Amino acid sequence: MTSVDARLAERNIEFASQLDEWFRAQARPLPWRAPGTTPWAVLLSEIMSQQTQVARVIPKWQQFLERWPTPADLAAASDAEVIRAWDRLGYPRRAVRLRALAEAIRDRHAGEVPDTVEELLALPGIGPYTAGAVAAFAFGVPAQVVDTNVRRVLARHRFGHAEAWAPSVARDTAAWNEVTQAVPAPLVVSLAQNSMELGALVCTARTPACERCPIAEQCAWRAEGYPAADDSLPKRKPQARYAGSLREMRGMLLAELREHAEHSEAELRAMHTTAGTEDPRFEAALESLITDGLVVRSSKGSLQLP
DNA sequence: ATCCTGCCTT
DNA sequence: AAGGCGGGAT
Numbered sequence: 001m002t003s004v005d006a007r008l009a010e011r012n013i014e015f016a017s018q019l020d021e022w023f024r025a026q027a028r029p030l031p032w033r034a035p036g037t038t039p040w041a042v043l044l045s046e047i048m049s050q051q052t053q054v055a056r057v058i059p060k061w062q063q064f065l066e067r068w069p070t071p072a073d074l075a076a077a078s079d080a081e082v083i084r085a086w087d088r089l090g091y092p093r094r095a096v097r098l099r100a101l102a103e104a105i106r107d108r109h110a111g112e113v114p115d116t117v118e119e120l121l122a123l124p125g126i127g128p129y130t131a132g133a134v135a136a137f138a139f140g141v142p143a144q145v146v147d148t149n150v151r152r153v154l155a156r157h158r159f160g161h162a163e164a165w166a167p168s169v170a171r172d173t174a175a176w177n178e179v180t181q182a183v184p185a186p187l188v189v190s191l192a193q194n195s196m197e198l199g200a201l202v203c204t205a206r207t208p209a210c211e212r213c214p215i216a217e218q219c220a221w222r223a224e225g226y227p228a229a230d231d232s233l234p235k236r237k238p239q240a241r242y243a244g245s246l247r248e249m250r251g252m253l254l255a256e257l258r259e260h261a262e263h264s265e266a267e268l269r270a271m272h273t274t275a276g277t278e279d280p281r282f283e284a285a286l287e288s289l290i291t292d293g294l295v296v297r298s299s300k301g302s303l304q305l306p
Numbered sequence: 307a308t309c310c311t312g313c314c315t316t
Numbered sequence: 317a318a319g320g321c322g323g324g325a326t
Contacts, residue, residue, distance in 0.1 A: 050312045056324070057311090090310095090322035097313085127313045147311040167312080168317085196311060205309055206326080237319075238308075247321065292321085 009182030015157075015215065016187045019194035022214035027197050031058060032137075039113035039138035040071055040105075046130045046137075047098055052090050054200070060089055072111045074102035080305035083294060084258055092254060093292040096306070097125035115139040128169055136192050142185040145192035146172040149199025154179060156203060160220035162229040163205075166236055249285035257295060262304045265297065 027033075032045040044064055048057040064085065068074035074082065079096050086095035104123050105113055113134065114120055120131035128144070135141035146154075152164035154175045165171050180188050202209050210216050221227070229235075242248055249272075256271070257263060268286075272279040286303075289295040296306045 051310060053310050129312060149311060
């Protein structure tokens with residue numbers, strides 16, 4: 001081992017150890033972190049937390065588990081039931097994917113959530129983050145876990161960037177490999193959870209609370225005087241305006257279909273036609289919902305949840 | 307306006 | 317690599 005490797009190893013282990021100490025004292029008691037949480041419950045929490053804040057996920061997570069305690073239970077439900085239960089968590093296509101996911105677990109894995117990244121990644125609706133998170137948090141595998149929080153913490157603390165780099169599997173993997181090198185497996189697992197928690201509570205995107213940060217002393221970004229974002233780094237494009245968007249129309253149509261079991265297509269179209277002029281978004285929104293499997297067109301021109 | 311424990315398609 | 321996809325909170 002070269003002296004460079006030795007120094008990196010020392011830095012990595014100190015980084016992981018300090019975060020671990022902080023986590024034990026400061027972490028939120030999230031329900032899916034309680035001992036005895038099933039892999040299915042962990043998986044469900046990760047799916048629901050994809051682009052939805054923890055506070056909004058918690059009650060919905062509890063409702064789903066009470067109603068569908070195992071993958072087989074959810075697989076046996078209809079898409080319509082799951083879409084209605086999903087309610088306003090956002091990105092309703094996740095509800096359909098979730099049921100397909102439960103079905104795949106039932107059919108390919110005898111109803112048990114698999115414990116390897118490779119098998120998890122092959123399931124619908126599970127990408128690099130979720131596969132790693134489930135392997136790590138449900139099964140203790142020292143897998144790569146890079147979400148927006150980890151990405152930002154590493155970008156700042158280890159690499160001195162003001163903002164996280166844009167999501168890229170290559171960048172995520174390179175950074176993860178560097179910071180976990182020579183770190184013992186159990187500590188790698190906690191590093192994932194700990195850095196995620198630090199990003200959520202302290203090293204936040206907008207106004208980081210550096211005065212409460214347990215690793216501020218070693219922070220590269222702080223050492224460099226909190227430099228502004230590097231323009232050479234790719235940035236996520238801001239979301240388009242919601243009012244008037246196709247997404248808004250999708251939301252309106254889905255709300256109506258959630259409420260009434262069935263609609264005639266003509267009736268639904270009429271609801272979005274004023275003074276003889278059809279809302280130009282109507283057709284595209286409907287087709288998009290059908291493509292996502294959120295709405296089905298029946299034989300005689302009626303629309304309903306699948 | 308920006309962010310939130312991303313994923314899938316093109 | 318880029319664009320699309322909810323809805324709530326700050």
